[in-house]
Amino acid sequence: MYCVRKVTEDLYWVGGNDHRLALFENIHPIPRGVSYNSYVLLDEKAVLFDTVDWSICRQFTSNIEAVLKGRKLDYIVINHVEPDHAACIEEIALRYPEAKIICTEKAVMFMHQFGFHIDDKVIKVKEGDTMSFGKHVVAFVSAPMVHWPEAMVTYDTTNGVLFSADAFGSFGALDGKLFNDEVNFDRDWLDDARRYYTNIVGKYGPHVQALLKKAGTLDIKFICPLHGLVWRNDFGYLLDKYNKWSSYEPEEKGVMIVYATMYGNTEAAATDLATRLVKKGMTNVSMYDVSKTHVSYLISETFKYSHVVLASVTYNLKIYPPMLNYIMDMKALNLQKRTFAFIENGSWAPQASKLMRELLDEMKEMTVLDSEATVSSAMKEDDASSMDNIVDAIITSMNK
Ligand code: FEO
Numbered sequence: 001m002y003c004v005r006k007v008t009e010d011l012y013w014v015g016g017n018d019h020r021l022a023l024f025e026n027i028h029p030i031p032r033g034v035s036y037n038s039y040v041l042l043d044e045k046a047v048l049f050d051t052v053d054w055s056i057c058r059q060f061t062s063n064i065e066a067v068l069k070g071r072k073l074d075y076i077v078i079n080h081v082e083p084d085h086a087a088c089i090e091e092i093a094l095r096y097p098e099a100k101i102i103c104t105e106k107a108v109m110f111m112h113q114f115g116f117h118i119d120d121k122v123i124k125v126k127e128g129d130t131m132s133f134g135k136h137v138v139a140f141v142s143a144p145m146v147h148w149p150e151a152m153v154t155y156d157t158t159n160g161v162l163f164s165a166d167a168f169g170s171f172g173a174l175d176g177k178l179f180n181d182e183v184n185f186d187r188d189w190l191d192d193a194r195r196y197y198t199n200i201v202g203k204y205g206p207h208v209q210a211l212l213k214k215a216g217t218l219d220i221k222f223i224c225p226l227h228g229l230v231w232r233n234d235f236g237y238l239l240d241k242y243n244k245w246s247s248y249e250p251e252e253k254g255v256m257i258v259y260a261t262m263y264g265n266t267e268a269a270a271t272d273l274a275t276r277l278v279k280k281g282m283t284n285v286s287m288y289d290v291s292k293t294h295v296s297y298l299i300s301e302t303f304k305y306s307h308v309v310l311a312s313v314t315y316n317l318k319i320y321p322p323m324l325n326y327i328m329d330m331k332a333l334n335l336q337k338r339t340f341a342f343i344e345n346g347s348w349a350p351q352a353s354k355l356m357r358e359l360l361d362e363m364k365e366m367t368v369l370d371s372e373a374t375v376s377s378a379m380k381e382d383d384a385s386s387m388d389n390i391v392d393a394i395i396t397s398m399n400k
Contacts, residue, residue, distance in 0.1 A: 002066035016056035017173035033173030044134025106150035160221030170228030208246035254284030
C-alpha cells in the first residue's frame with residue numbers, strides 16, 4: 001500500500017520511515033526512527049528528486065507508482081549519493097529505463113564507486129545550471145561537504161521549493177506528519193535536529209555557512225530535506241539554529257557537566273559543583289554520565305551550551321576512556337568557541353586535567369579556565385574552596 005503526501009499542488013513526498021533501524025550510520029542511536037525523504041514533481045516532465053535507503057525501497061516504489069499513475073518517469077535528480085538516499089537508484093533506473101539521471105560530476109564518480117551502471121543515463125550539471133521541466137525551472141546549486149563532496153541542492157525557481165539534501169534534516173520518523181507546522185518542533189524535534197546536524201554535518205560548519213549565504217539570496221517558500229520535516233514557514237527560526245550550529249556559537253548560556261565516575265565519587269563532586277552553580281543563580285545546568293550517555297547526545301549538548309565542565313577520574317594514568325572518546329569526537333567534529341573547567345579525581349597520580357587541557361589546546365578557540373579542582377579519591381570539606389573558585393570563574397566568564 002502506498003503512503004504519500006502532497007507538498008504543493010504538483011509536488012509529492014514519496015519517501016518513507018524506518019523505525020527498526022537502531023543506529024544511523026551504524027553509530028548514532030535513533031530511538032525515534034528516521035525518515036528518508038524523496039519527492040516527485042508532476043510537470044510536463046515527471047521528475048524524482050533523490051531516492052531512499054534500501055530498507056524502505058518497497059514502500060518507495062509503491063509510492064512512486066501511485067503518484068505517476070502509469071506516467072513514465074523522465075528525470076531523477078540526485079542531490080546526494082550517500083547510500084541512505086542513493087541505494088535505490090539502480091532499482092529505479094531498472095523500473096523506469098527512460099529516466100535520465102541529473103547530478104554533479106563527482107556524483108557520477110561516486111555512483112561508479114558504488115557499482116551503479118548508469119553511464120548512458122547521466123546528465124551532468126554544475127553550479128548555476130538550470131533546467132526546465134515544463135512550468136517549473138530549477139537551478140542547481142553546489143553544496144560541497146554538506147555533507148559529502150558531490151552534494152548539491154536544487155532550487156525550483158517557479159514555486160520557491162528548495163530540495164536541500166542533508167541540510168535542514170533531522171533524525172526522527174515522520175509518523176504521518178510532514179510539515180514543520182504539524183508538530184511542536186521546539187518540544188519534540190529540536191534535540192534530534194541538533195543531534196543530527198552536529199554529528200553528521202557538524203564538522204563542515206564553513207561549508208554550511210557558504211550554503212546559508214547562497215540560500216539567503218533565494219526566495220524560499222518550502223525547504224524539502226532528505227530527512228525529517230518539510231519546512232513551509234518560520235524559516236527565520238530554522239536559519240538561526242543553523243547559523244549558530246555552523247558557526248559554532250552556543251545556543252544558550254549554561255553549564256554542561258560531563259563526568260566520568262567509577263564508584264560515584266567523581267559524580268558526587270560533579271553534583272556538588274552543579275549545586276553550587278545553582279545556588280549562585282546559574283540554573284541552566286545539566287549533568288551527563290559519560291559512560292551512560294551515547295557520545296552523539298554529548299556532542300549535541302556541547303553544541304548547545306556555552307560552558308562545559310569535564311570531571312574525570314584518571315585511568316591507567318590516562319583520561320578515562322569514554323571521556324577521551326568524547327573529547328576526541330569533539331575534536332573530529334571541529335567544535336570551537338566553548339569555555340571549559342576541569343575537576344579531576346585520582347587516588348594516587350591524578351593526570352586527567354593536564355591531559356584534557358593538552359587536547360583542548362589543540363582545538364580552535366577553546367578557553368580553559370584557570371580554576372580547577374583536584375579531588376583525592378572522594379570530595380571533602382577542604383575541596384569546597386576550589387569548587388567555589390570554579391563556580392566564580394564560570395559565572396564571571398559568562399558575564400563578560
Ligand atoms: Fe542522509 Fe549524507 O546522507
